[in-house]
Amino acid sequence: MKRCRFPVIILRPQSRGRENMGMWRRRISTLGHIPRDTIVLLLVIVRLTTAACADDMPTTPRTPTPQPPMHEDSVDTIEGASMDLGVISSVIQASLSFLQPRTLDSHEIRDFALWGLNGLSALDPSLSIEEQHGFLQLAATQKTVLALPVPTADDVPGWSAAITRILDVAWHNSPAMRSTGQDGVLQGFFDELFNHLDPYSRYVPPGAAVSDRSTRTGGEGTAGLTLGVDHHAIIITAVNANGPAWPTTLAAGQIVRAINGRPTESRSLETVTSWLNGPNGSLVRIMVESKGRRSTVTLHRASTPPETxxxxxxxxxxxxxxxxxxxxxxxxxxxxxxxxxxxxxxxxxxxxxxxxxxxxxxxxxxxxxxxxxxxxxxxxxxxxxxxxxxxxxxxxxxxxxxxxxxxxxxxxxxxxxxxxxxxxxxxxxxxxxxxxxxxxxxxxxxxxxxxxxxxxxxxxxxxxxxxxxxxxxxxxxxxxxxxxxxxxxxxxxxxxxxxxxxxxxxxxxxxxxxxxxxxxxxxxxxxxxxxxxxxxxxxxxxxxxxxxxxxxxxxxxxxxxxxxxxxx
The missing domain is CATH 3.90.226.10 (2-enoyl-CoA Hydratase; Chain A, domain 1)
Known part of the structure; x- marks a missing residue:
């Protein structure tokens, strides 16, 4: 077992001395733009080797090349709308490749595949999968509609191709699956697979994954402001100390009059908030009013992790x-x-x-x-x-x-x-x-x-x-x-x-x-x-x-x- 050391070089930061009712806020400088008169704490993290110091941040597996469908001995499909088999195949193969070396307990690819395929019954009780005499048999309403040779236990491409073919045939034989949609089919497959592992392993569909990544990393560019409504006016209620607005004169309590020249009057809070967001590095001009005086602040949007x-x-x-x-x-x-x-x-x-x-x-x-x-x-x-x-x-x-x-x-x-x-x-x-x-x-x-x-x-x-x-x-x-x-x-x-x-x-x-x-x-x-x-x-x-x-x-x-x- 390798040891990973985290040397921490301590350089005393300059105190802002800014307090409000006992609560503290602080400016966070980016390492690329440190003013001469500002000293920040540097956390220097040294990885001894890539293998020794991996953490639990996102790991992106290599996308495997989709494999062609295996030969089926008995097929009886119904014409209709199809799933994107290229996407299905690539997701299944990438997931099996990612799972095999990483789960706490060792499992064969065969185990993952059969666990996931059993999720078909949850989507449509008339569907069933059985392994008999060296074949995977898919039945719909007790009638065999597909039979495929069983791949070897750890054949990732073989099992990926078999799963893709089975999902495709099941889709054409099941109105319930088609109504669930492609994302629902993948969700059902992985939900059943992960039911056999621990409570924390899971599949997160594309939409929710984007939201999760935004929470972890700050997501799209923003000004780092929280807005609210006071007497029908849009006001700043908080300034995120991790965001680009923190070093500026923007402060809680100011009325927001315009964003990039667009007046906020009669606009909803959701609409004005959305105007603050945009691509990282893009400019946003914010006109505010405080004590009857108006001013405009221009800043670059940036990914802003939530304050914790x-x-x-x-x-x-x-x-x-x-x-x-x-x-x-x-x-x-x-x-x-x-x-x-x-x-x-x-x-x-x-x-x-x-x-x-x-x-x-x-x-x-x-x-x-x-x-x-x-x-x-x-x-x-x-x-x-x-x-x-x-x-x-x-x-x-x-x-x-x-x-x-x-x-x-x-x-x-x-x-x-x-x-x-x-x-x-x-x-x-x-x-x-x-x-x-x-x-x-x-x-x-x-x-x-x-x-x-x-x-x-x-x-x-x-x-x-x-x-x-x-x-x-x-x-x-x-x-x-x-x-x-x-x-x-x-x-x-x-x-x-x-x-x-x-x-x-x-x-x-x-x-x-x-x-x-x-x-x-x-x-x-x-x-x-x-x-x-x-x-x-x-x-x-x-x-x-x-x-x-x-x-x-x-x-x-x-x-x-x-x-x-x-x-x-």
Whole structure:
């Protein structure tokens, strides 16, 4: 298993010092246009080899050459509208080629093909597929309409051609399939195929795939403005700090009077919002009015990932709420952490991951690097060599060892769990809340020839101390889901230097794959998953204000290299 190190070069960014009711915003400079008087944080990610450091960002398989249909022994088709067989063939062959080396467990191409073909019955119960005497037989209303020789178990072109031919003949023999449409047929095929794998592997059709990619990367060019309506006028309600409008004079509360010379009066909010969007790099002129004065700002549209980090001060503590892990999350965190360190009298950080469903694995790892001097952030294990490696970080804790609390709840999942586990196992922070969701499987994304995407689970995530996140989740060192009185008792025990959570923390860190489900359920019952409450923040403030409590909770994590007590 290769180790992937993420050197982090820390150059202190300049603080904007711009605050509004405790909420912070910040300018993000692109590396290609850094003003001389602005210093930004650079996250330098070095890949030792391509195989060692692959992440779960989109992977595009090579589009195979469609194969001609195989010879059929018995055909009785009905003339009618046809599917685009070239598209069908290319999608099937690309998907089978993408799946075979990447799924967590090894399967033959034959398995994938037969699982998917069984989805025909879901689209039309009168259709059925059977394998008899070396032939694949398609029956419609109990009458055989096609028989094809069974390809060898791992013959990708052969199975692709057979599936394409079977779908074509089924289409002509089934009004239900034709009414479903070509996209529906592919969806049915893949839905049934993925029913035999894990809950997170899936097929995303072309339209939804475009939307998903836009969410991850920012999509088409935009001004980075959120608009709303106030007294029948279109106004700016927010300026995205990741977008091109942030460095300009555009600000929340301004009335939008025109876009590219087109007046906004009597136009709908949806129409005016659409005017802000366009090709990356294209110009957009925005006329605004504030306090009776009008001005025009011209900027270049750019892909703008959604903001995922929000911050505010609470007494001597800074709360950083991470809502997801998208393309810019680590960069957003670096900016906020830099500003946090300039807050006078700050004594602790609270990282709120409650409700965070995850996102890009690499962003979680890189975010952990901002608060760790060195060490392992996560381990991923899969059959594909590119999925099987160690994620290690080194280079700089931006907070200089400031005490950290990580808030989690039953909705905290995936990349958010990776960050929480990394900081906890490295004794860099204390986790407060309830058992998290337990989504410790990583998907790689394959883009299909028709614009669709395959999300395929290809690795399991292990925390730095070797325990699996899948099913178990992250167990907190301070549990808030057992009621107020129980929480008070835990805090009192921590103040006296002892921790009630030591037993369940030790049990969780001893789990190894393959896991014993009954044992996992027993551990999770000690602090059952729940939705976070204000009690989480109260407990966080208590620990940060009382070093004895904080260090007692921190000490519940066993030392690295401790021998697990028994197998998984």
């Amino acid at each position: 980090v929000f911050a505010y001060t609470s007494g001597k503590h800074v709360v950083l709420h991470i809502t997801a892990f998208s393309a810019n999350t680590a960069e957003e965190m670096s900016q906020y952490l830099d500003e946090a360190m300039n807050v006078p009298g700050i004594s602790g950080l609270i990282i709120d991951l409650r409700g965070n469903r995850g996102g890009v694995l690499q962003q979680a790892v890189t975010t952990s690097a901002l608060m760790l001097d060195h060490g392992v952030a996560a381990i991923t294990q899969g059959r594909d060599p590119q999925a099987n490696h160690v994620w290690a970080v080194q280079g700089g804790d931006m907070t200089n060892g400031l005490p950290i609390i990580i808030l989690v709840d039953g909705r905290t999942a995936s990349a958010a769990e990776i960050l929480a586990a990394a900081l906890a196992d490295q004794k860099r922070g204390v986790v407060i809340g309830s058992a998290t969701l337990g989504k410790g499987l990583v998907q790689t994304i394959g883009q299909m020839p028709n614009g669709a995407e395959l999300f395929v689970t290809w690795s399991r995530v292990l925390a730095p101390l070797g325990w699996p996140l899948q099913g178990l989740g992250v167990m907190p060192q301070v549990c808030t889901s057992l009621g107020e009185s129980e929480l008070e008792r835990q805090l009192q025990d921590l103040a006296e230097g002892s921790a009630d959570s030591r037993e369940w923390i030790a049990a969780a860190r001893q789990i190894r794959y393959p896991v014993d489900l009954a044992r996992i359920l027993t551990i999770r019952k000690a602090c059952p998953a729940a939705i976070g409450t204000d009690g989480d923040l109260d407990a966080a403030h208590s620990l940060l204000d009382n070093p004895v409590e904080y260090h007692a909770a921190l000490a519940t994590i066993p030392e690295e290299g401790a021998t697990p007590a028994g197998g998984g």
